[in-house]
Amino acid sequence: MDKHVIGIDLGGTKIATCAIDKLGNIRGRKIVPTLASKGQDVVISRIIQCVYDLLNESNLNIDDVTAIGLAAPGPLDIKNGLMTNPPNLPGWKDVPIVKILQHEFKLPVVLENDANSAALGENLYGSGQGVDYFIYMTVSTGIGGGVVINNRILRGSTGNAAEFGHMVINFEGPICGCKNKGCFEAYASGTALARFARQGVIEGRKSILADMIDVEELKAEHVFSAAKKGDDFAMELVRNEGSYLGIGIANMANAFDPELIAIGGGLTRQWDMFYHQMMNTAKTRLFASKDIQVVKASLDSDAGLLGIAKLAWDFVDNSLKR
Numbered sequence: 001m002d003k004h005v006i007g008i009d010l011g012g013t014k015i016a017t018c019a020i021d022k023l024g025n026i027r028g029r030k031i032v033p034t035l036a037s038k039g040q041d042v043v044i045s046r047i048i049q050c051v052y053d054l055l056n057e058s059n060l061n062i063d064d065v066t067a068i069g070l071a072a073p074g075p076l077d078i079k080n081g082l083m084t085n086p087p088n089l090p091g092w093k094d095v096p097i098v099k100i101l102q103h104e105f106k107l108p109v110v111l112e113n114d115a116n117s118a119a120l121g122e123n124l125y126g127s128g129q130g131v132d133y134f135i136y137m138t139v140s141t142g143i144g145g146g147v148v149i150n151n152r153i154l155r156g157s158t159g160n161a162a163e164f165g166h167m168v169i170n171f172e173g174p175i176c177g178c179k180n181k182g183c184f185e186a187y188a189s190g191t192a193l194a195r196f197a198r199q200g201v202i203e204g205r206k207s208i209l210a211d212m213i214d215v216e217e218l219k220a221e222h223v224f225s226a227a228k229k230g231d232d233f234a235m236e237l238v239r240n241e242g243s244y245l246g247i248g249i250a251n252m253a254n255a256f257d258p259e260l261i262a263i264g265g266g267l268t269r270q271w272d273m274f275y276h277q278m279m280n281t282a283k284t285r286l287f288a289s290k291d292i293q294v295v296k297a298s299l300d301s302d303a304g305l306l307g308i309a310k311l312a313w314d315f316v317d318n319s320l321k322r
């Protein structure tokens with residue numbers, strides 16, 4: 001049996017796992033809901049059970065596995081293998097997740113930020129193939145990102161670099177999930193778009209959004225569908241969404257001078273609706289006058305799994321060299 005690594009992508013809504021061989025071929029995958037509200041112990045046992053189910057369903061034994069990679073939401077303490085206090089996993093505080101999984105599976109466990117893992121996966125196997133200076137950004141309920149330079153993740157001194165969602169774009173802006181004011185995420189995430197829509201409806205803006213659904217249930221997808229129907233307020237919200245994204249892109253481009261920026265995440269399902277506004281705004285705010293290349297990420301949710309699996313393989317290779 002060829003050796004495999006297990007990749008785990010732990011999110012606030014789902015736990016995705018897969019077994020991947022050295023060439024990046026996915027042998028099997030298993031996805032279960034996280035049930036984050038049930039707390040840390042339940043989620044950790046769900047991760048472990050998900051891995052055992054994956055092995056069973058893929059006809060693999062634990063002996064066929066050489067390492068485990070865990071892509072987890074930040075902030076992390078990678079040196080000590082801790083998940084510090086992820087906003088979308090309520091109640092988690094300095095959880096020694098690496099030690100817990102090592103103890104369970106008796107295998108080396110590699111921990112990496114989920115957006116960094118997705119950035120590496122997208123760079124190696126997706127839209128960023130062959131790109132030396134690559135930035136990945138994911139836009140869904142929140143905004144995350146990663147920078148990969150010459151196939152290496154830019155981690156920063158504590159492993160928490162490239163948190164693009166928390167660049168402040170307005171020092172008096174709305175409060176973000178991180179408690180800061182005016183973060184990029186508080187303007188450009190899907191959650192923010194829905195919030196702007198709800199605010200408008202509550203303030204009495206004339207819009208079909210008011211009749212589509214109960215105001216508390218209003219989500220980003222409703223805004224896009226109202227905009228497609230020609231609703232003025234929804235179209236204004238979508239234009240603003242494009243502008244906010246463009247400002248974030250210009251900031252990233254000015255700071256890192258990448259060859260390519262790829263955007264993934266749920267909002268990219270509406271790519272054509274905001275692309276032009278996003279690019280127009282970005283181009284007017286670039287410091288250097290060169291063009292910036294921005295594409296839709298191509299791997300969807302596999303990016304994180306492929307990236308973390310590559311890191312697990314790198315770990316195995318490096319230990320063999322030692």
Ligand SMILES: [Zn+2]
Binds near residue numbers: 176177178179180185
């Ligand atoms: Zn923030």
